[in-house]
Amino acid sequence: MIRRSKIQIYYDILRVIQRETEARPTHILYKANLSYERSKKYIDQLMEEGFIQKVEKKGSFRYVLTEKGHKFISEFIKVREFSEAFGLDV
Amino acid sequence: MAYLYIPVWFYEMDSVMYFVSAVFGFLISYYAYKVYEMSGKRSHFALHLAFAVLSAGLFALSVTSSYVYMNFFIRRVEPSFQTIFDISDLGYWIYFLASLAAYFLLAAIYAAEKQKPDFVPFAIPFWYTVYPHFNVISLFLLSYITFRAGVNWRIKRSLNALLVTVAFALLGAYHLLLLMSPFNEWSYVLAHFSMLLAFVCLLIMLRRVSRVSG
Numbered sequence: 001m002i003r004r005s006k007i008q009i010y011y012d013i014l015r016v017i018q019r020e021t022e023a024r025p026t027h028i029l030y031k032a033n034l035s036y037e038r039s040k041k042y043i044d045q046l047m048e049e050g051f052i053q054k055v056e057k058k059g060s061f062r063y064v065l066t067e068k069g070h071k072f073i074s075e076f077i078k079v080r081e082f083s084e085a086f087g088l089d090v
Numbered sequence: 091m092a093y094l095y096i097p098v099w100f101y102e103m104d105s106v107m108y109f110v111s112a113v114f115g116f117l118i119s120y121y122a123y124k125v126y127e128m129s130g131k132r133s134h135f136a137l138h139l140a141f142a143v144l145s146a147g148l149f150a151l152s153v154t155s156s157y158v159y160m161n162f163f164i165r166r167v168e169p170s171f172q173t174i175f176d177i178s179d180l181g182y183w184i185y186f187l188a189s190l191a192a193y194f195l196l197a198a199i200y201a202a203e204k205q206k207p208d209f210v211p212f213a214i215p216f217w218y219t220v221y222p223h224f225n226v227i228s229l230f231l232l233s234y235i236t237f238r239a240g241v242n243w244r245i246k247r248s249l250n251a252l253l254v255t256v257a258f259a260l261l262g263a264y265h266l267l268l269l270m271s272p273f274n275e276w277s278y279v280l281a282h283f284s285m286l287l288a289f290v291c292l293l294i295m296l297r298r299v300s301r302v303s304g
Binding site for chain 1: 121122124125128129130131133134137199200203238239241242245246248250251253254295296298299300302303
């Protein structure tokens with residue numbers, strides 16, 4: 001199994017949140033294929049970087065994408081395309 | 091770089107081709123640096139460096155050859171291309187050293203990648219490899235780079251990967267045709283069209299990548 005890079009994991013988490021518009025932490029760890037500890041670590045990092053925001057809805061926490069998060073996704077896709085053209089890992 | 095047969099009507103056109111290729115190469119290098127800033131991967135930085143060095147070499151060749159052609163057109167001084175101290179030869183030396191460094195970097199990037207091919211073809215005849223010439227070494231390195239890019243294209247099946255493979259193959263053809271240029275002046279002309287087309291392929295790939303949206 002190929003080890004995912006940090007930005008690949010960032011992208012996977014952000015993509016889950018983008019698809020669901022508002023994602024619960026359990027959905028993120030399940031769909032981004034991460035352990036609880038790792039998903040918590042990366043979600044905290046994404047919050048610090050300003051890619052996602054925590055919102056409270058009906059007594060539970062969910063995560064939504066910020067404008068910076070949307071921009072990261074579109075930039076990452078370009079980076080991945082460019083790297084794949086040369087056969088390099090992202 | 092002695093005894094190149096360059097048709098007079100092609101004078102200055104090759105300088106323009108070097109310049110255009112250098113600009114395209116710098117664009118690839120700039121984009122690779124942007125990718126490196128995001129990924130932090132050494133392979134992306136090496137890609138940026140390889141194209142920056144290659145483009146700098148092409149730019150140097152563009153400037154020195156332009157100077158030589160201007161001397162020819164204005165002062166009617168024949169380009170000699172025969173001694174290392176000649177300004178045009180200096181340009182060639184800078185270009186060849188820069189291009190070799192760039193090709194070594196590109197080959198190192200592919201050699202370090204996990205995705206290894208099952209076999210490595212040695213498509214170059216043996217007598218070529220014992221001939222000590224920059225073009226031969228470049229051709230040897232580019233055959234490996236093209237092969238690895240081709241393996242990547244076979245796996246990914248994307249047009250962008252194909253464009254990169256074709257670009258490296260055309261750069262290889264450029265060096266092969268330059269090797270033949272002492273025998274036929276058309277080789278020199280075709281070599282330069284091949285080089286320009288290689289960078290056009292890379293530019294098309296870059297344009298396609300920058301238009302992808304999430």
